[in-house]
Amino acid sequence: MVDTVRSTFLNLPEAKQEKILDAALAEFADKSYEQASVNVMVSACGIAKGSLYQYFKDKKGIFLYVFDLAVSRVRRTLVKVKEETAGEEFFTRLEKSLLAGVDFIRRHPRIYNLYLKILFDQRVPERERLLTAVRRFAADYLGSLVRQGVARGEIRADLPEHTVIFLLDALFDRFLQATCVPAFDVTLNLEKADEREIRERIGELVGILRSGLAA
Amino acid sequence: MVDTVRSTFLNLPEAKQEKILDAALAEFADKSYEQASVNVMVSACGIAKGSLYQYFKDKKGIFLYVFDLAVSRVRRTLVKVKEETAGEEFFTRLEKSLLAGVDFIRRHPRIYNLYLKILFDQRVPERERLLTAVRRFAADYLGSLVRQGVARGEIRADLPEHTVIFLLDALFDRFLQATCVPAFDVTLNLEKADEREIRERIGELVGILRSGLAA
Amino acid sequence: MVDTVRSTFLNLPEAKQEKILDAALAEFADKSYEQASVNVMVSACGIAKGSLYQYFKDKKGIFLYVFDLAVSRVRRTLVKVKEETAGEEFFTRLEKSLLAGVDFIRRHPRIYNLYLKILFDQRVPERERLLTAVRRFAADYLGSLVRQGVARGEIRADLPEHTVIFLLDALFDRFLQATCVPAFDVTLNLEKADEREIRERIGELVGILRSGLAA
Amino acid sequence: MVDTVRSTFLNLPEAKQEKILDAALAEFADKSYEQASVNVMVSACGIAKGSLYQYFKDKKGIFLYVFDLAVSRVRRTLVKVKEETAGEEFFTRLEKSLLAGVDFIRRHPRIYNLYLKILFDQRVPERERLLTAVRRFAADYLGSLVRQGVARGEIRADLPEHTVIFLLDALFDRFLQATCVPAFDVTLNLEKADEREIRERIGELVGILRSGLAA
DNA sequence: AATGAATGAGAATTCATTCAT
């Protein structure tokens, strides 16, 4: 995190910062890391190429900064959901989390694309660190939901916690992918589904989970 | 499929074909499509640059040929599993399919990487066509298992078929990813698991599914 | 002329020879000499690349053979016109020659294109020799017409012969170019003219020449 | 004209601009458009390959810029002749124009070669547009001379204007070609003629024209 | 006589990064 951004950037008026970050996010979300072009970024946001190199050490620095920013937004969103549903039943919280997830990536598709990049594009700088951090956050999030559910007796206590989390995480992730990766989902057609359909599908899926997991 | 490969290539001795396809697969599995380098391929397999262009129309042609080859191998493997377990119970077949999948990608990690590429790398040539084909195959495979399971009374008949397939597919896919994408799985540590552990985890997951789905 | 074609070629059945020459002429007429592609020729006429190199020493050999063939066709055509109009008046012969020229290049545009190539494309092999030969033929042709015209008292005898030939040649050549080089002629629009219009324009031009040259 | 050159180039010191344009003009005049090599240009003028691509979008851009520059120089030269001879007799102006033309292409042979390129090299970018522009300029130039000559009673009024222009243009063009295209002119040997001889030949030709055209 | 696989130099273009102004 150190060395990725320079004070020159942080001293910039916020509007300018935003313009630059927008251009960078757009480019990184659109192409693979190596294919993303600094040239395109600078001409998209109308600054000189040299300037960008005064704000960030190099391309890698730009990427890391943009990525960290994106992650913290995701984090904030999900944590809010967790807090707002603190008292509710486990399966309800699951549904609401899923819905919030879909909502988020529909509003910020480029951030979600960034995440997909590091999932499967080796050669993203510090991929391992970034990926582990994100994955860990997801696991922790679901883990805390599950533990609370078990404590309240809403979930069977005899199941290995890790396996339950794995299953939930798999479903969660895939559901989001299905709603936004083109040509990916050939069974539920989530990509073109409106909110009502999304809710229905979530209901069905959580229904099955309930049969499998509920105490 | 037409126009991707030239007869020049097919007339080559098999050993040479293999050497070339190996180099190409390695490169495409390693980098994003655009980043994959024809230069690297030719020096990896020790042929002249011009020669590769006698075998294939262009980079895209190489990719499509390699990809189609890879898909047909996967297909063959899974179809064999289906046939060999034709008489068995649904959840057993599921376990065996998963196991066969893990086994396949452990023996052919680069093929699996190729699949991951087209999942999330826009800019892969004919991505939509390729992806849809693969996804559809997976859905059909699981679909036929499910329908037979329902017919035999092993699975609840009241669940929407598509949703069940979606769930199984999600789990299937994620399980494979967890076993071979580095730094991806932070809950079950499948990447480093030996076969015994894999079997155990599969057992646990299918156990949960059984509770949710069994009639 | 030696060394351009090999006996292997001349022993070929005529139909095959023709097919090959056709493909070569088409390619050389279409592109600059260096840009013309042996690959394109062989795939256009359906023979192996190696075969072409058994018929001709190299690309240059193909070109020279095709060119010589083309020139002899032109020569034959014009000589026939000269013979058939042997007894007629100078300006009539001029008109008929022009008409025959237009007719020839409309029927054999690729041959005319070949000629244009060597006119202005440096880097055509043996360009100087080929061009001089063609130019000399044209000058001789017009020269013999002029001398006969002078002898018969149809043309002023006080004019320098070379200058007269130069003028006629210029007009002749330009007229042909105007009828077949796209976008070249912006005054008479000869490119799109039908035969009647061509005759009219020829009549007008020769009319002016008559005023300037007639005795 | 737009998009061919970049401000980067125009901001360069004039000497450097000239060096680059010189190298480009030399290359384009020497070879066919497709055969002309950007590599050769950059090593001829001692800049990096990447730099040239900062100055121009692509090879086509370089060509168009060089061509437009060349055309405007020709235009300027001829317009000056027209103005300087405004009051003089038609046939005198014709002679002076021809002389100025010969003088120009002897001082700028590469510019004239560029013109010849687009005349007969299909495959030059925007050939039609460029060629039409040049041809139209020539026709307009001669047309204005002719119309003034007719108005002053120096030229027969009964001749179709277009045909007269066509004839003059043909002669004009061919005369210039004869003086600078190697091996082209086999009758007057203009290529090796000194200025005195050129003047004589021009005199003779215009003499004939006078007989044909003068009122 | 015919084939067609092999070659490697050369083509145009893009790129992240540096540095003098």
Next chain:
DNA sequence: GATGAATGAATTCTCATTCAT
């Protein structure tokens, strides 16, 4: 602090010619 010109190695793809079969 901001600029943008300069770089040269990298990219994909084409080509005429050779030669063993």
